[in-house]
Amino acid sequence: MVVKRRHVFFRNRIYRRLWMARTGSSLGDWFNQVALSTTVLAITDSPAAMGFVLLCLDLPQAVISPLVGPLIDRFSKRKIMIASDLVRAVVILSFILASVFRQMWVFYLGGPILGCASAFFSPAKSATIPVVVEKSDLTEANALDLSTSGALAIIGALLGGIVSSFFLPAVSFLINCLSYVWSAVIILNTHWNEEAEAAAVPKQGQSIGNYKKQLLDGFKLIFKHRIILALFVTTFAFALSTGPYFIMVPVLGDSLYKYSGMGIGLLYAADGLAFILTGVLIQKAVGREIEKVRRWYGFGFLINGLFFVAFAFSSTLWSGMLFLFLSQLGSGIIMSLSTALFQIFIPKDYRGRIFAIEGTVYKSTSQLSLAVSGPAIQLFGSPLVGTLIGVLTSFSGFGWMWISRRFDRVVPGENQSGTSEIL
Helix, strand or coil: CCCCCCCHHHHCHHHHHHHHHHHHHHHHHHHHHHHHHHHHHHHHCCHHHHHHHHHHHHHHHHHHHHHHHHHHHHCCHHHHHHHHHHHHHHHHHHHHHHHHHCCHHHHHHHHHHHHHHHHHHHHHHHHHHHHHCCHHHHHHHHHHHHHHHHHHHHHHHHHHHHHHHHCCHHHHHHHHHHHHHHHHHHHHCCCCCCCCHHHHCCCCCCCHHHHHHHHHHHHHHHHHCHHHHHHHHHHHHHHHCHHHHHHHHHHHHHHHCCCHHHHHHHHHHHHHHHHHHHHHHHHHHCCCCHHHHHHHHHHHHHHHHHHHHHHHHCCCHHHHHHHHHHHHHHHHHHHHHHHHHHHHHCCHHHHHHHHHHHHHHHHHHHHHHHHHHHHHHHHHCHHHHHHHHHHHHHHHHHHHHHHHHHHHHEECCCCCCCCCEEC
């Protein structure tokens, strides 16, 4: 008789508490996103000002992310996450006052601080998961994280809009502030056996010279390890598709389908539903088999690319929702399994650095794609741009499958020097 294994959420107390911390803060982020847009537009009545505030949030995070990697590998990731949450709570507290007294300079100043704090939290959390979760449970854990993100996108945006509409935006900012405090308190009361990050640093390694060496060692590992390099290439290709996606959803929902804001909202709802179901799909199709992780990662690119082309050519709201849903199923597979593959193949002493660099590559490429996609779609139209992106994404999937056929020659372990063996 085969006994059904319980989900990692119920078996692993530490992972469950980290999930609760992240879910609480992520839900608060959606309240902040709605309140921030509402407040800035109410004060300035300027889309340009809104864009500048978003730039203040994203640009510092993209710039400093690779620089914080050695610090994450050197110091306690638990303490880094707690400090990041508390800093973000203080910044959001200042946003409450700024919204009440209509002071835009607070958003311009607080945005970069908020982005920098997030640049520490995300890679520290990603590097912690493979420490507290068994390797065979990584796909299950990351799939749950992705499904949760999809649910929060729907619930958080809806609740954030209701609170900001019927109450002051300051109430939404307060909820976001409390969500960071919630996360910090949970992590503060959660303990796990953190591996000695100092092992990756020479005893005299507090100097700037050794910090630079650690930073460069992270980049060297990427180009030395064939699988990690392939993951970075596919990350770059996937990030290029984000710009056309964020431009085409409002363009098709409003201008082509003629459903105005309702069309845009329904398309985003299809997006969120896809991410919710991705977790179920991965759990059923992949389970605990690492070999299936790499295969389905390639399938994710093919699914995403094929149906994104179909979405670009769709002429009705309902066909657009269907094709976008299927395309985003592929995106969900990519995002979930990409994290799992990084966690499996990055040596433990390098996780903070590699995840920090990966975050920078993804965010900076996404920003570039977003800047180029608007003019490109205006000049050439959604069908042509969508086709080019779909072909690029599908080609990335085929390339990954070709490279990863030699997976059995790559041992996701560590030799005496602390780097993965490449046979």
